[in-house]
Amino acid sequence: MPVSSAPASSNTHCQRCLLPAGVFLRDDFYPVGPQVLPDSLRVKQIELNPNGLCEYCNRYLQNYDVNWLEQELLGFLRALKASGQPLLLALSGGKDSLSCLFLLRHVLDIPVKAFTYDNGFLPTDVLEQTARICDALKTPWEVLKNPLYEAFQAEYIPDSQGRLIAQTGLDFCQICAGQVKNFLVQICERDGLRFVAFGNKTYTRLTPKVSCLKTLPTPQGGQLHMIHLLFALRTNTAQQAEILAELNWKDPGLGGYTSNCLVPGLVAAARKRQTGFASDAGYIEMEYRSGAYSADELRQMLHDHSDPEDLPLPADLFSQFSA
Ligand SMILES: [Zn+2]
Known part of the structure; x- marks a missing residue:
């Protein structure tokens, strides 16, 4: 139904x-x-x-406390500015993280270094569009390619009709999220960065207050401070549409709920069969x-x-x- x-x-x-x-x-x-x-x-x-x-x-x-969220955002931006370092943006090449880049550079005027993890399933036009937008917003961009084809082929096996059958049904995006986190930690250590932004429109936790921040310990005993920026800025659908038009962003038209990666569309039906x-x-x-x-x-x-x-x-x- x-x-x-x-x-x-x-x-x-x-x-x-x-x-x-x-x-x-x-x-x-x-x-x-x-x-x-x-x-x-x-x-x-x-x-x-x-x-x-x-x-x-x-x-x-x-x-939910709007004043709390404002203080979190302002505290993050103040500490970032005091650090004298650029913000590291986890740039998937999807519309949310690209909108984030626009807001950071064009509206907030914050120095940004962008990082994209290419899991081998990012279409060429997505990467080209990301390169163009980084260039237009004068943002240095680093891509690290580490294809997850073996993991994909271990989880998704075609049946006789060519339909993919999920072996466990667990979320493949979780593998990528873990890889992204590891690479972000490594880049921060290498470049002496401590502040990271994600394009997510979601809270990071619900207690004790709804939050836009999270902190990650580093292997060296330090801390990385991370923000879900579209959530922190309360960017609504209409505002985002304006940003994407300004960026001349083209929707790559992928299946599944994504605008950068082939995986969600390729596996959505298989996962539904497996998990219901x-x-x-x-x-x-x-x-x-x-x-x-x-x-x-x-x-x-x-x-x-x-x-x-x-x-x-x-x-x-x-x-x-x-x-
Ligand atoms: Zn509910």
Whole structure:
């Protein structure tokens, strides 16, 4: 049943973010079926409270404090300026991180160094567009390519009809996120940087207050300070559309909920078969909860991503890979 056909008053979904009651969430945002061998520490089943809210919406509403978020943002920017160093931007080449780069350079006038992790699934036109925008915004850009083809082929195996079959159904994006984090730590150590921005429109945590920051310890005993910048700046959909038009950004038209990487579209149907859920939905619900867009936009996006199709693997995808 498409999510959009569930009325907002339904007791089967959170009344606010439409997270399905009873769904198992891993890492607080992506849905998995109970059959998917959950790591019990990182998987929890969602129940609705008597007001029909999931625990995340409940905590968000209780702990959201606009003054707190403003102080976090200002404190981050002040400490960055005092450091005399550029900000390191985790630039995926998708529309959120590119919007972030525009805001940092064009609006906030902050020196930025951009880093892109190329997992081997970033289309050439995405990389070319990213290069053009970095150039236009006078931002040094470093790309590190480390193809994840072997990991992909271990998790996704084609059946006799050429449809991919997921072996575990766990989120491949988590592998990339871990790689990105490791590379960011290495670059910060190499270049003496301590402040990192991500393009995310989501909070970093919900307690004790809804936050846009997180801190990561480094192997040397230092700390990296990270910010989810679009969330911190409360950039709405209309503002982002203006930014993207200003950048002359072209949508690469990829499947799945992404604007930079082939993987989410290629695997969405396989993951739904394995887990029973459209895997992008949990993140869309988290973005909505974070104020990224309207309830109507939420329903439309959940509808658009609820029933993914199998896409053909690009014929030459793995041919560039030499181990
Ligand atoms: Zn909710």
